[in-house]
Amino acid sequence: MKKRILVAAVLGSIGVAAHAQSSVTLYGLIDAGVSYVNNAKTASGQSGSLVKYDDGVAQGSRWGIKGSEDLGGGLKAIFTLENGFNSGNGTLSQNGREFGRQAFVGLSKDGAGSLTFGRQYSLSTDVLGSFTTGSNTVAGNYAFHINDIDQLTSSRIDNSVKFSSANFAGVTFGALYGFSNQAGAFAGAPSTGSGATAVAGSARTYSFGANYAAGPVSVGAAYTDIRYPGQQLGITTAISNVSAPANIKELRTFGLGGRYLMGPAAFWALWTNTRLVQMPGTGPSALVFSAYEAGAKYSFTPALTAGLGYTYMHLADAATGHFNQVDLSLDYALSKRTDVYVLGIYQKASGNNGNVPLQAQIGDSTSFFGPSGSGSQQQFATRVGIRHKF
Template sequence: MKKSLLALGVLGAFAGAANAQSSVTLYGILDAGITYVNNESTPGGTTGSKNIKFSNGNQQGNRWGLKGAEDLGGGLKAIFVLENGFRIGDGNLAQGGREFGRQAYVGLSSATAGTLTLGRQYDSVVDFVGPLASGSQWATFSGAHPFDNDNLNNSFRINNSVKYTTANYSGFSASALYGFSNQANTGGGTGFANNRAWSLGAGYANGPLTLGVGYLYLGTPGANNTGAAGNDFGSFATNLNGITATDKAQIVAAGGSYAFGPATVGLVYSHSKYDFVANAGSFKFDNAEINAKYMLTPALQLGAAYTYTWSKATSNGVVLPAGSLSPKYHQVNLGLDYWLSKRTDTYLVGLWQHANNDAGQAQLNGQPFSANKNQFAVTAGVRHKF
């Protein structure tokens, strides 16, 4: 149960400003477990060994946040969200050490006109297609598509962004986002485009059917970053899911799910393209996932998913070794989730990935590379929401 700040003495300063037309809520998620990985390569990458380790933020990233709303009359509300991400294992901040690295925005919301928000926010691919993939539902972050190349597991956010989301029309909604570079045009007229982003998406959710589609464009990510945490002025940080030296990136994704009583079946497809600087080549990924979940009892869920990823890398030798590669990946996710209460659950997830064709090594998302073409991981943990 979420708790109003009015009940928290440590934040009692808010009490004088609160009234029947406004509210501020404290919420959060704590998620931690133990992970076994059968093969993690040594720094040289030639040999591998097993590892049993503490893991956190498996099903959902650890967080605490404040969200509030003030009734302005006429159906209009002022809203805000400040959401901090952290690692429960050592207590350190996540998202590059940002105080509110997960989300930070303020805006206006109307039940009929939609919502306009400004700040650090999620793009439309994350909003509409991400919830349909197994990696962001029950399969842990390592169950995401290889390298989370399509960001369906929400590896990054968009800074300095303005976002509009329509009202819900009988289950249909849409959104548009623009992230500013905050840089003036240089003599060549390119500054305004350095490190900007834009995104479009739409979704439909009504009864047993859920559909989503989204597009994201990132221009020269990291081109005008400053500061220790990076991304102070541009819309996006330098390291793009491990793919550096990127001139621009584009992601398009679509998915859907349908519930049959206690069973839900889903399909997700995404295409990601990373163009390297100086016309040095590109990296393309296509991901196709089929997933299903079944409520064995009202408190016990079984999940299963299969993802096939085919990709192509071309380079003139500036970023990658010259030539062309076509890595392919097969991945199977299996998971059990048991709810002890409405706010607390335990989970057990097993993942297997096989790298095929000329993909040298397997690598489940967020894990070190395997020393061979296969990698297997099992995570057991507990999650609590407040």
């Protein structure tokens, strides 16, 4: 009897030890609310007011699974599968992909870093995204720059291999390469033909970046180059009536950012420069988009935080124009996992594309407010929302 008890105890301890060497975590969040915009482009191309249920503004709604297995000697196998969805109608986001936000597997080593394979964020998102009003406040996706052209929040790269370093005295760095996966087109290719003769295009991406964080200060820089970005699902390059994704041969974006924490306050600043190289025969050779952003937030209490951001965006070469945007937000935490918020965004555009005035375009207007652009040179949006994390 004693031997049976001893054997059972030993086997039980082995099971516990094996379980302790690996872990799987289910996580997610849901962001929902009601938004109003004064100028949204209608189906006929005119401008009208819009009140709508809006999902995924402060953060995109998602659920995911992530895990790791201890392989010994500081080496671990890691994976993440992350799904994006719309809480308003239950549909999948990211063009209907099951795990459109992230899907990767790889290895990590203590003191060295990780090497992962799959659909992953570029270094522009990893490094520069943390220096934006969109990520530091509940203004979220309304505060990110027009259609995320500079790849700060939704730069998800298919078929990619990525290295992310460990922390070396506050310094982290990384690099990513996204394969075209098309024979004879290692550097990517546009779509050709139509109907039975149609050949799908492919994108090629490389990206690298570095960040330094010590105490209250953090600074970072990143560069991303995407050949044929219109072929990379989830990458949008349209700016109102100026450019279309199918006309872009290459997207090159570089940025510098920093953040400073001071007690209950935080301050940040960011500059990005993005060059869209046009396909031959589709118009001017290039479009240059520059963004200058600064912001701050202050926690009046552990539960109540106010945020303010200002962004100046400038177009040059193919079109000349300016966009000035102000973001205001107020967030109240009901608990560690649930908060309610209100925000207001105003943008004014000026300049022309040829003889056509540029249009105001808050965030990704294609997703939030109908067809690309507002049909007006001014756009104001406000929202009340609730966010729950699990």
